[in-house]
Amino acid sequence: MKLTKTLTAAVFALGAALSAQAAEPLKIGLVLPMTGPFAAYGKQIEHGVKLYLERNGDTVAGRKVELIVKDDAPGTAGDVSKRLAQELVVKDNVDILAGFCLTPSAFAVAPLATEAKKPMIIMNAATSAITTKSNYIVRTSMTLPQITAPIATWAAKNGIKKVFTVVADYGPGHDAEGQFKKTFLAAGGEITGEVRVPVRNPDFAPYLQKVKDTKPDAVFIFVPAGEAGIGFMKGFQERGLAQAGIKVIATGDLLDEEVLDAIGDPALGVISSFHYSEAHKSPENLAYVAAYTKAYPKDRPNFMSAGGYDGMHLIAEVLKKTGGDASGDKFIEAAKGMKWTSPRGPVSIDPATRDIVQTVYIRKVTKVGGKLQNVEFDQVNEFKDPGKQ
Numbered sequence: 001m002k003l004t005k006t007l008t009a010a011v012f013a014l015g016a017a018l019s020a021q022a023a024e025p026l027k028i029g030l031v032l033p034m035t036g037p038f039a040a041y042g043k044q045i046e047h048g049v050k051l052y053l054e055r056n057g058d059t060v061a062g063r064k065v066e067l068i069v070k071d072d073a074p075g076t077a078g079d080v081s082k083r084l085a086q087e088l089v090v091k092d093n094v095d096i097l098a099g100f101c102l103t104p105s106a107f108a109v110a111p112l113a114t115e116a117k118k119p120m121i122i123m124n125a126a127t128s129a130i131t132t133k134s135n136y137i138v139r140t141s142m143t144l145p146q147i148t149a150p151i152a153t154w155a156a157k158n159g160i161k162k163v164f165t166v167v168a169d170y171g172p173g174h175d176a177e178g179q180f181k182k183t184f185l186a187a188g189g190e191i192t193g194e195v196r197v198p199v200r201n202p203d204f205a206p207y208l209q210k211v212k213d214t215k216p217d218a219v220f221i222f223v224p225a226g227e228a229g230i231g232f233m234k235g236f237q238e239r240g241l242a243q244a245g246i247k248v249i250a251t252g253d254l255l256d257e258e259v260l261d262a263i264g265d266p267a268l269g270v271i272s273s274f275h276y277s278e279a280h281k282s283p284e285n286l287a288y289v290a291a292y293t294k295a296y297p298k299d300r301p302n303f304m305s306a307g308g309y310d311g312m313h314l315i316a317e318v319l320k321k322t323g324g325d326a327s328g329d330k331f332i333e334a335a336k337g338m339k340w341t342s343p344r345g346p347v348s349i350d351p352a353t354r355d356i357v358q359t360v361y362i363r364k365v366t367k368v369g370g371k372l373q374n375v376e377f378d379q380v381n382e383f384k385d386p387g388k389q
């Protein structure tokens with residue numbers, strides 16, 4: 001009897017050891033612009049994903065994580081992203097598709113996630129409707145309506161009565177414009193004019209003159225983070241809009257830590273709403289910023305790196321729940337309702353929409369220790385994407 005028990009235990013132990021050994025690597029295909037005009041996005045997201053693995057170990061539920069990065073530069077060409085995602089599924093046999101910085105790339109790959117039943121983790125692309133395009137999508141970044149409504153409310157409550165809106169002419173810009181108008185008009189505000197500018201290399205000069213002529217209290221702007229924002233702030237100074245008493249209000253994309261230093265002092269005092277700031281005061285963010293800065297001393301952590309970090313957190317925690325099973329239906333069921341404390345604050349996955357529910361902060365650009373930072377001074381807690389309501 002004793003011998004049988006010992007033998008059984010030995011057989012079980014051997015089986016467990018063999019199955020752990022035989023556990024397939026967890027292949028994650030990252031579709032990111034690594035070169036071209038949006039290369040900074042890909043870099044930041046890849047940093048975030050890698051930092052998570054560095055801090056938490058690169059084996060989840062017994063499966064070693066293998067990252068395969070495909071450069072979908074310029075990031076705005078859906079057909080490029082789709083071809084690369086197809087390669088990841090068919091040739092590399094990835095378990096999970098992740099990354100997706102710009103809206104066109106997420107829209108183009110969504111039908112493939114459905115067809116292949118692969119979880120698709122959106123780490124930046126922020127047009128509200130993206131998560132409705134496949135039941136296999138989960139998003140760990142934000143949506144434009146979610147980060148826009150709070151600044152519209154703040155503006156209306158803080159003496160800003162007339163606003164001119166300037167947005168990039170594609171999904172997230174349309175979402176930002178729509179939500180800003182909806183919230184601001186409902187709060188009694190007035191829109192003096194609106195323009196949509198090209199996504200890449202917009203020349204703001206003609207638009208800025210138009211803005212100035214309508215004499216608004218403020219301009220609300222959304223452009224994809226990066227060069228466009230630097231160009232807007234430069235034109236705003238050069239054309240004397242600040243001197244004319246016009247304020248800038250924005251989503252935090254304009255003032256992302258990656259470009260804040262390039263904008264320089266003209267950014268001082270600008271108010272925005274957003275879900276992540278390097279200056280967010282929490283023990284989790286302090287530790288995150290320290291680890292990030294140690295790993296990537298040339299870069300400042302921003303919302304994209306947070307999207308990548310939290311996306312990898314979600315994958316790891318889901319796999320723990322499913323015992324290492326990354327199949328689409330099981331993965332998505334386990335992801336719904338998941339809650340954790342991110343460097344950005346408390347977050348959860350809305351089981352109804354698979355979008356992230358999070359705190360959106362109101363921030364003011366301030367010099368902290370000689371460095372420009374988005375210092376948070378107000379917040380809206382557990383804020384869901386209003387674009388779905």
Ligand code: PHB
Nearest residue numbers: 102103125126224225253
């Ligand atoms: C998007 O394309 O969805 C996007 C890109 C950059 C941002 C925000 C949204 O800063």
